[in-house]
Amino acid sequence: MKLKLATVALGAVMAAAPAMADLVVPNLSYRTGPYGANGTQYADGFNDYFTLLNERDGGIGGEKVRTPECETAYNTEKGVECYEATKGDGALVYNPLSTGITYQLIPKVSVDQKVLYTPGYGRTSAKNGKVFEWIFNAPANYWDGASVAIKYLLDQNGGDLNGKKIALVYHNSAYGKEPIRTLQDLSAKHGFTLTELPVDPPGQEQKSQWLQIRRDKPDYVIMWGWGVMNQAAIQEAANIRFPMENFIGVWWSGSEVDVLPVGAAAHGYKSLTFNGVGTDYPLYDDMQKYVVEPGKASQGGQFVGSSLYSRGMYAAVVIAEAIRKAQELAGTAQITAPQLRDGFEALDITPERLAEIGLPDFGPEIKMSCDNHGGSGMARLQQWDAEAKKWSLITEFTAPDQEVLDPLIVEDSEAYAKEAGISPRC
Amino acid sequence: MEFLYASEILLNGLMAGVMYALVALGFVLIYKASGVFNYAQGVMALFAAMTLVGIMEGRVPFAHLINAAFGVHVSSFGWTVPGLLAILLTALVMVGLAIVIEKLVLKHLVGQEPIILFMATIGLAWFLEGLGDVMWGADVKMLDVGLPQGISETVETATNNWLGYGFFIDRLDIWATVIAAALVAALVGFSQYTKQGRAMRAVADDHQAALSVGISLRFIWIMVWSIAGFVALVAGIMWGTKSGVQFSLSLIALKALPVLMLGGFTSIPGAIVGGLIIGMGEKLFEYFIGPMVGGATENWFAYVLALIFLVFRPQGLFGERIIERV
Numbered sequence: 064m065k066l067k068l069a070t071v072a073l074g075a076v077m078a079a080a081p082a083m084a085d086l087v088v089p090n091l092s093y094r095t096g097p098y099g100a101n102g103t104q105y106a107d108g109f110n111d112y113f114t115l116l117n118e119r120d121g122g123i124g125g126e127k128v129r130t131p132e133c134e135t136a137y138n139t140e141k142g143v144e145c146y147e148a149t150k151g152d153g154a155l156v157y158n159p160l161s162t163g164i165t166y167q168l169i170p171k172v173s174v175d176q177k178v179l180y181t182p183g184y185g186r187t188s189a190k191n192g193k194v195f196e197w198i199f200n201a202p203a204n205y206w207d208g209a210s211v212a213i214k215y216l217l218d219q220n221g222g223d224l225n226g227k228k229i230a231l232v233y234h235n236s237a238y239g240k241e242p243i244r245t246l247q248d249l250s251a252k253h254g255f256t257l258t259e260l261p262v263d264p265p266g267q268e269q270k271s272q273w274l275q276i277r278r279d280k281p282d283y284v285i286m287w288g289w290g291v292m293n294q295a296a297i298q299e300a301a302n303i304r305f306p307m308e309n310f311i312g313v314w315w316s317g318s319e320v321d322v323l324p325v326g327a328a329a330h331g332y333k334s335l336t337f338n339g340v341g342t343d344y345p346l347y348d349d350m351q352k353y354v355v356e357p358g359k360a361s362q363g364g365q366f367v368g369s370s371l372y373s374r375g376m377y378a379a380v381v382i383a384e385a386i387r388k389a390q391e392l393a394g395t396a397q398i399t400a401p402q403l404r405d406g407f408e409a410l411d412i413t414p415e416r417l418a419e420i421g422l423p424d425f426g427p428e429i430k431m432s433c434d435n436h437g438g439s440g441m442a443r444l445q446q447w448d449a450e451a452k453k454w455s456l457i458t459e460f461t462a463p464d465q466e467v468l469d470p471l472i473v474e475d476s477e478a479y480a481k482e483a484g485i486s487p488r489c
Numbered sequence: 490m491e492f493l494y495a496s497e498i499l500l501n502g503l504m505a506g507v508m509y510a511l512v513a514l515g516f517v518l519i520y521k522a523s524g525v526f527n528y529a530q531g532v533m534a535l536f537a538a539m540t541l542v543g544i545m546e547g548r549v550p551f552a553h554l555i556n557a558a559f560g561v562h563v564s565s566f567g568w569t570v571p572g573l574l575a576i577l578l579t580a581l582v583m584v585g586l587a588i589v590i591e592k593l594v595l596k597h598l599v600g601q602e603p604i605i606l607f608m609a610t611i612g613l614a615w616f617l618e619g620l621g622d623v624m625w626g627a628d629v630k631m632l633d634v635g636l637p638q639g640i641s642e643t644v645e646t647a648t649n650n651w652l653g654y655g656f657f658i659d660r661l662d663i664w665a666t667v668i669a670a671a672l673v674a675a676l677v678g679f680s681q682y683t684k685q686g687r688a689m690r691a692v693a694d695d696h697q698a699a700l701s702v703g704i705s706l707r708f709i710w711i712m713v714w715s716i717a718g719f720v721a722l723v724a725g726i727m728w729g730t731k732s733g734v735q736f737s738l739s740l741i742a743l744k745a746l747p748v749l750m751l752g753g754f755t756s757i758p759g760a761i762v763g764g765l766i767i768g769m770g771e772k773l774f775e776y777f778i779g780p781m782v783g784g785a786t787e788n789w790f791a792y793v794l795a796l797i798f799l800v801f802r803p804q805g806l807f808g809e810r811i812i813e814r815v
Contacts, residue, residue: 078576095622097737100629235785261785265737267728268744268787271775277657278494291737294629298732302639302659320629324733328639363556 085129086122086386086398088113088379089149091159096136097265098290100320101371105160107361108375111354114361115346116383118353123386124396126327133238139163146171155386155403156180158378162238170483172197177400178407180385182378183208183314183337187241188248188475190437192408193487195201195476199407201381201429201438203337203463204288206471208313209242210463212285212335213249213444215311225254230276232269232296233287237260242313266292273299286312293321301328307447309332314442317454318370322447330449333457337442338377339425340454342368346421370454384420385410408433427460433489440468493654498776499769504662506768507669508727512745513752513760514672515720520754521680522689522713523595525606529614531742533583533718536621538725540582542630545575548623572634576722583718584711591711599706600696618739625773627736632729636664665727669761672723676716676757689713693755743788747795753808762806770794 092106093099113128122128131152133145142164146157156178159165166183172179179198181189187206189198203211217224231246233239242446243259250257258279260272266288272294276284285307286296293316301308308331313319317334347368355364366372389398389406412429427441441460448455480487512534519527527533543550547566555563570578585719594609629781637660649655680686691699692709700706744767752763772789779786798806 094627095736097735097740099627100735101628259784261783263785263788264742267732267737267741268505270505271498271772271779271787272497272647274494274501274657279519291732291735294735295732298638303657304640320735324629324631326631326633358560362553363562 070472074169078393085153086126086155087129087131087149087153088156088158088382089145089154090130090132090482091135091142091145091149091157091164092132092136093137093160093483094133094318095228096138098137101290101315101318102137102160102317103362104320104366104369104371105375105378107364107366108372108377109158109379110375111350111364111367111372111465112376112379112383114359115354118357118359119349123383124390126396128383128386135159135161135164136383137163140169143167143171150175150177155398155400156382160184160375162186162241163236166237169195176404178385178403180378180382180407182381183374184238188472188479190435190440190472191476192432192434192436193476193489194485195436196488197404199431199436201410201431202427203314203440203442204437205241205313206245206468207437207440207463208335209245209285210249210440210468211444211461212311212313213246213253214461214464215444215458216283217253223253225249227255228279229255229256229281229283229285230258230260230279231285231287232260232262232272232276234265234266234289234292234398238289238315239287242285245468246285246473248471251465252464252467262288262292263297264292265290267295269295269299272304273305276300276305277303283309283311286310288312288316288321293318294324297325297329297332299321300332307331307384311335311444314374317445319452319454320371322449323452327449331446332393332447333444334447335442335457336370336445336454337426337460338374339422339456340368340370340373340445344422344425349421351353351378373425377422380420380422380426381410381412381429384412384416406437407431440465490654493652493656495773495776497654497656498772500656501659501662502772503765504658504666504768505772506748507617507662507666507761507763508724508731509744509748509767510752510764511665511669511672511720511724511727511739512741513748513764514669514757515717515724516742516745516749517752517754517757517760518676518717518720519713521757522693523606523710524603524693525610526603526640526754527717528543528607528610528742529617530612530717530721530745531739532617532621533586533721534678534725534728535730535734535739536586536617536725537579537583537718537722538632538729538738539621539630541575541579541634541722541726542632542729542734543625544578544582545570545572545632545634546630554623567589569628574632576634577724579722580719581779583722584715587711587714587718590714591707595710595714596707614739618736621800626745630729630734630736632726634726634730636661636726636730638730661730662726668723668727673757679716680757685709685712731786744791747791749805750792750795751798751805753805756805756807759805759807767791768793 093102113130117127135142143382158180162184165181171265187204189195189200209323312334314335322329385406389403389410391394393402410431429438440463444458445454446457515530524754547568549563552564581800641660644658645655688704748767752759771791774790775786
């Protein structure tokens with residue numbers, strides 16, 4: 064009898080316990096709420112790449128990858144709850160797609176020793192691996208984005224922005240405020256005038272800001288928006304007949320959902336990006352064969368190839384490569400989060416490796432180290448064709464102005480280290 | 490020039506106020522007829538706009554569920570429906586929704602405290618939000634029923650010739666003003682001069698008394714929720730045309746709250762006047778004071794303005810003063 068009971072109990076425990084052998088990469092996504100339309104596509108791309116690896120290669124190094132999804136609704140408290148609920152499940156790395164959630168998780172992951180990967184968002188100065196041991200934000204951060212945008216405008220103006228007027232329309236949140244300091248410094252360096260125009264989230268009503276733009280007639284408008292703020296801003300720009308080719312959004316203001324509702328009036332709008340778009344990459348043949356056609360794609364694969372789907376997929380590619388590197392370094396397929404951190408720090412995704420994955424020229428080269436957790440910071444520009452309803456890449460990957468950015472990153476990260484009592488490493 | 494620019498801001502504030510008032514009207518109608526603050530009014534605007542786009546584009550409702558259940562790949566019927574006909578069909582859907590709400594929710598709550606009915610509308614809001622997503626998908630949808638958008642060149646040229654400064658007025662805002670004026674006239678006329686309108690007001694005064702004189706409470710509730718559904722559709726069209734049909738559309742209810750606090754929960758003209766004051770006040774404050782406090786003042790200033798009015802007139806500018814003697 065005792066033996067039977069013990070067998071039943073053991074069976075129950077085995078059924079209830081997570082499959083510990085899996086590599087666990089929780090997907091802290093948001094498919095509901097004001098930013099759900101954006102979060103959904105990103106989460107689909109993230110899930111589908113790991114599904115592809117599981118179906119085609121049997122996982123990474125023979126270990127399947129699990130991506131338990133937790134809905135944050137882009138809400139910081141819910142994001143933290145999701146983190147707490149999933150961290151005990153053998154979670155290796157988090158990618159919450161929210162600067163607000165990232166700020167809350169930074170101290171937590173440092174204590175729990177989990178990796179936080181925030182490509183293109185989060186705390187910019189986390190690039191400094193000496194201070195932020197567990198955070199990685201390659202291939203580019205907000206300050207890189209601001210600098211690449213200004214470099215592009217310098218190119219457009221024969222290298223001289225002296226006397227030009229640039230307006231920054233930004234989401235009035237931690238996220239939207241990130242590029243201000245950099246733009247102020249770049250304004251001092253290049254002699255352009257910067258006007259800052261905050262928009263309260265969610266950002267449907269922006270009449271005051273765009274009336275001011277109409278009156279002040281800036282030469283260029285740079286936008287740091289998200290969700291409905293993007294569509295409303297592009298519509299208002301069209302309403303006041305602001306030239307779309309002089310309107311540049313950050314990468315989070317450059318997806319199909321931002322421009323499609325505006326219709327033909329959005330033609331010519333530009334945005335930064337650090338990943339390719341469309342399905343014209345060999346990887347998508349496998350994605351179709353192993354994920355979409357067998358019906359294993361997130362939401363039936365309806366967003367495959369969209370800007371945000373591609374970015375979510377790219378985040379998964381970088382994580383998968385870091386896992387591969389960690390397995391190689393640790394000599395085991397079943398890695399831990401500290402081993403994954405080592406994998407990230409030794410990561411080198413060369414153009415050749417990207418081509419091997421089936422994504423040639425999809426992103427910039429990513430080479431990280433103990434002190435550099437942010438990669439090269441390279442980004443490029445894309446432009447919207449309203450008739451063809453697609454983005455076209457209009458520049459090559461461009462490096463940011465490290466001469467301006469590096470001191471800012473050192474200053475900000477050292478201030479954080481002092482505040483949090485962290486002794487710089489490396 | 491500064492004066493002209495401030496005047497332009499003021500005019501645009503008034504126009505924005507009309508857009509807020511369109512949402513506030515739906516709240517007023519239901520509150521006036523049933524004493525219920527309908528928390529779901531913003532979501533009704535979203536649901537109506539989603540349904541309108543779905544009908545116009547010939548989308549198959551519940552396509553995801555059908556595909557998942559039967560292993561098929563359906564998304565569209567392959568036809569499109571003209572804007573006006575689609576609006577009519579959506580209005581019918583909103584009437585159907587009103588009937589379902591009455592049968593499944595309101596009927597069972599007759600005579601209950603207003604707070605119970607309010608809680609029911611919170612549940613309804615969450616349900617409708619999910620239903621809309623499941624029926625039509627959560628993607629951002631483009632809505633084009635033929636309403637013009639962009640700067641009115643007539644106004645710009647005329648003001649330029651007359652004042653030396655071309656004013657910006659969005660053509661969509663002009664249309665919103667005309668539609669709101671027509672809607673208010675129709676609603677005031679209906680509630681004052683028709684039998685059903687008078688019955689509606691009687692129900693608002695006292696459910697039990699209205700029942701005792703033979704007024705069908707159920708019919709009145711269906712009628713009021715249908716009208717509020719139609720008003721939600723109009724608001725959904727205006728806001729959906731402006732920035733696409735998506736979840737954020739339901740948040741425009743937050744813009745209607747200060748309008749209601751200011752105009753009163755029971756007055757249709759109050760919703761309009763409240764909207765105008767809020768729209769004008771928040772835009773002028775942003776222009777004059779905003780730069781001194783870092784900008785982005787519009788959301789919170791609307792509530793501050795409403796609270797100031799509330800201190801002096803708790804029932805709102807046009808609300809009914811409630812005097813209870815014990």
